Amino acid sequence: MDLRIFTEPQQGATYDDLLRLAVAAEDAGYDAFFRSDHYLVMGESTGPEAGLPGPTDAWTTLAGLARDTTRIRLGTLVTSATFRHPGVLAIQVAQVDQMSGGRVELGLGAGWYEAEHTAYGIPFPGMRERFDRFGEKLAVITGLWSTPVGETFDHHGEHFQLKDSPALPKPEQRRVPIIIGGTGKKRTPELTARYATEFNVPFQPVDAARAQFGRVREACAAAGRDADELTYSAALVLCCGQDEAEVARRAAAIGRAPAELRENGLAGTPDEVVAKIGAYAEAGVTRFYLQVLDIGDLEHVVAVAARVAPQL
Structure with a gap:
C-alpha cells in the first residue's frame, strides 16, 4: 500500500509551508506529495x-x-482542465518533470468549483462542455507527449486546434502517469480506460469505491484494455492520534468532530486507521492519499509513517 500526502493549499499556505511538509514527508518515507x-x-x-x-x-x-526535494514524487489531485490550455499545460508538466528528474504525475479533472472561476475571471462552461473539453485536453496532452522528436502534431477538435506543433518539450519520463478520478458513472470510467494510468475515488465510503472501480473495469473491458494495468486509489482526510486526546486535538485543529472523521475519514488510533485502510484494500485500493489539512502539524505525518505504514 503506497501512502501519499495530499494537501489543500487554497485554505491558506505559503510555498515555504508546503516545502516544510513536503520535506518532512520525503524524510518520513512517503511515496509522494500531492496538492490540490x-x-x-x-x-x-x-x-x-x-x-x-x-x-x-x-x-x-x-x-x-x-x-527543493530529491526523491518524493510530485503531482496534483487534481488539476482543473478549465484553468490552462492543453498545449500550455503539456509544456508546464513536461518542464516540471524534467526539473524533478522524472518524478511528476498529472491528476486531471473537468473542473467543478464555479466560485473560483468567477473570482478570477476564468470561463466556466456547463458540465457537458467541460467534459467535452476535458476529453479533448487529454487527447492533446498525450498526443503532444507521444509524438516522436522531429515530427509534428496536429489536432482538429471542436474546442482546440493545433497545427504543425513541434510537440516539445518532452517529459523526462517515457510516460507521465495520468490520474483520473471521481464518481461519474459513464464518461469518467470511459476516459479513464482510454487515457489514465491510475483511477482515484476521493472521499467515498468503501462500498461506493468498490462500485466505481467496477465501472472502470467494465469500461476497460469495453475498450479492450486490461483493467489490471491501472492503479486503484482512494483519498480521505487524515486525523490520527496515539490516544483519544490526541485525536480530539487534531480534529479540533481542522474544525471537525472525531466521530464524524471516524465515519468519513481516516481517523482514530493507528490501529483504527490501519483497519480502515485494510477495508479499502479489500475493495481493490493499493494507494492511499492522506489529506492533511493542518499542514503545520509535521508530527502528524511523521507519526503515521512510523506507526501506521509499518503495519501495511
Whole structure:
C-alpha cells in the first residue's frame, strides 16, 4: 500500500509551508506529495481574509518542489482542465518533470468549483462542455507527449486546434502517469480506460469505491484494455492520534468532530486507521492519499509513517 500526502493549499499556505511538509514527508518515507489545484478557499470561512495569504499556483509550487526535494514524487489531485490550455499545460508538466528528474504525475479533472472561476475571471462552461473539453485536453496532452522528436502534431477538435506543433518539450519520463478520478458513472470510467494510468475515488465510503472501480473495469473491458494495468486509489482526510486526546486535538485543529472523521475519514488510533485502510484494500485500493489539512502539524505525518505504514 503506497501512502501519499495530499494537501489543500487554497485554505491558506505559503510555498515555504508546503516545502516544510513536503520535506518532512520525503524524510518520513512517503511515496509522494500531492496538492490540490484550486484558487479559492472552501468551507464556511469564505470572507475577504479567508485563506490568507491567498492561493498558490499548483504547477508553480511543483516546479519549486522539483528542485527543493530529491526523491518524493510530485503531482496534483487534481488539476482543473478549465484553468490552462492543453498545449500550455503539456509544456508546464513536461518542464516540471524534467526539473524533478522524472518524478511528476498529472491528476486531471473537468473542473467543478464555479466560485473560483468567477473570482478570477476564468470561463466556466456547463458540465457537458467541460467534459467535452476535458476529453479533448487529454487527447492533446498525450498526443503532444507521444509524438516522436522531429515530427509534428496536429489536432482538429471542436474546442482546440493545433497545427504543425513541434510537440516539445518532452517529459523526462517515457510516460507521465495520468490520474483520473471521481464518481461519474459513464464518461469518467470511459476516459479513464482510454487515457489514465491510475483511477482515484476521493472521499467515498468503501462500498461506493468498490462500485466505481467496477465501472472502470467494465469500461476497460469495453475498450479492450486490461483493467489490471491501472492503479486503484482512494483519498480521505487524515486525523490520527496515539490516544483519544490526541485525536480530539487534531480534529479540533481542522474544525471537525472525531466521530464524524471516524465515519468519513481516516481517523482514530493507528490501529483504527490501519483497519480502515485494510477495508479499502479489500475493495481493490493499493494507494492511499492522506489529506492533511493542518499542514503545520509535521508530527502528524511523521507519526503515521512510523506507526501506521509499518503495519501495511
